[in-house]
Amino acid sequence: MAFHPIAADDDDCAVGVSRPYAWIVFALTFGLLISDYMSRQVLNAVFPMLKGEWALSDGQLGLLSGIVALMVGLLTFPLSLMADRFGRVKSLALMALLWSLATLGCAVAQDYQQMFIARFMVGVGEAAYGSVGIAVVISVFPKHLRATLASAFMAGGMFGSVLGMALGGAIAAKLGWRWSFAGMALFGLLLAVLYPIIVKEARIAPRRAALAANKAAAAVKRPLRTLFSSRSVIAAYIGSGLQLFVGGTVIVWMPSYLNRYYDMPTDKAGGVAAIIVLCSGAGMILCGMLSDRLSRHCPERKVTLAIAYCLGSCLLLSAAFALPAGPVQLALICLGMLIAAGTTGPCGAMVANLTHYSVHGTAFATLTLANNMLGLAPGPFITGRVSDLIGLHAAFQLVPLVSLAAGAVFFYAKCHYHKDIARLKGEQVHDSMSKAVLEVKV
Incomplete structure (x- = not known):
């Protein structure tokens, strides 16, 4: 995740x-x-x-x-x-x-x-x-x-x-x-x-x-400020991290859940959990492809789809963990995990669109930092602590609600996305013109 x-696409080195x-x-x-x-x-x-x-x-x-x-x-x-x-x-x-x-x-x-x-x-x-x-x-x-x-x-x-x-x-x-x-x-x-x-x-x-x-x-001399210069890009970082709180937590705790509530031995629990992880990986690719296809002529639609993925995963996973152990619950968990990581593609596109092209590598590293610090690191720990108090099943019922917070953050990004994109394009045009003037003078 x-x-x-x-490397930049203009690198023509053999x-x-x-x-x-x-x-x-x-x-x-x-x-x-x-x-x-x-x-x-x-x-x-x-x-x-x-x-x-x-x-x-x-x-x-x-x-x-x-x-x-x-x-x-x-x-x-x-x-x-x-x-x-x-x-x-x-x-x-x-x-x-x-x-x-x-x-x-x-x-x-x-x-x-x-x-x-x-x-x-x-x-x-x-x-x-x-x-x-x-x-x-x-x-x-x-x-x-x-x-x-x-x-x-x-x-x-x-x-x-x-x-x-x-x-x-x-x-x-x-x-x-x-x-x-x-x-x-x-x-x-x-x-x-x-x-x-x-x-x-x-x-x-x-x-x-x-x-x-x-x-x-x-690149150090270029506009690093675009990493945090718009409300939309900051929201993309935060929303991505919050949504991975859900997907990462389910992946980490699913073998234990299957062991406790399905009485599966360690080997079978690991195998079933691996299938759920595959669903998440497949969903990451499929949701990214869907986002590209539906947003070809309307880039802002990526943000709308990110919101939909958050709400959809919240609905499916909440329904799954409200049910008793059984095939229907496992099917809903697989469906929920199929779209839980779907925000990965739209978030990457948002970050790329909202930051200067010269600092995209640093921008993606910043996104990785947010994913780990807001989602993958605290998710398993917080869920474990809650599980100690109320049990793992009850803790899993609370985890999908974090997707609502992620969806709200993406909605905030959508409100400012178009304006932030327009401002960045203006800055890039200005930078290109300034560079051309300097080259002429030289």
Whole structure:
């Protein structure tokens, strides 16, 4: 559910990398992204076992999940900048090594405190992987493939989440929860060792990297103020984060819900939860395509659709958790999750439309920060604390109401969207004219 900065479309630098090698780079980088999310989400599959063995509260379990998203949100910017400075390939390998070793630390943790420290380090290792990984991938392909590659790369997060919960639950049922973490860790360590051996910085267009660095330095002088200069873009950040509070919380707590209220064993609960995650991922893509199609001649319609996705997911999930356990409830949960993440596409378009083209990478990183700090980090923790007081089923009945707040924020954005777009276009025209005048003088 994170947006990753993509190089400007006017970068005409030759790729200079053979097509087979480019696909090898993509496969290894994609594999590490899957490892990233497997290590992050395997915890959800073994929640019931940890709760029983260590007598943990739901609030404590939620914090183990939320701390990873919190560190990702806080450290994405500084670690991405460090990777650009010291080398992306080397940085990706170090990130993978860190989160894999931290996941192995989860496997040998003897108490809650040790598990919390290990999960903290998982978040540190994963913080900048998305932004740096997609930068490596698009650097070895021609620009006409960038949209396809970016979409495929982002989908890796969903595949990793599904595999983490499904395989984690299956391994835990057979060998115990410690082997679930160990299995994810060994997969990540293998790729972390292979990555710098096969992917070489010198072979992935150093000239392109130098040009990108120069552009990044020049961007500091450009209108960064557009990141927060309009009411609509601020509302887009906030609305996106609030809506992900709902989707992220359901994903984290669904294995535990299935275990408690459907009496499913760990492996089956992880498998069913993985199907629900797939619904969310499919909905993210389908809702984004629908938004593009319906908003082709009316960009403001994206905001209206974001509101509709919020209200629709609230209605479906509220109806689902008002029902007793059964097939109808599961069907409604799948439908609700199908559109719960539907705001991802419209929010990305809103942020791109409402910020200066020269700072789109920073704008998407800001959106990622909001998603983590407002949704993915606090959602599981707050829900866990509420569950300790009134039970997980009752807590789930309250979670969809956050979508009403997200919808209200998007409605506020809609009221100012057209005016803010017009002002930004005027500023961009003024900047272009000023640049042309300076070039003539030179």
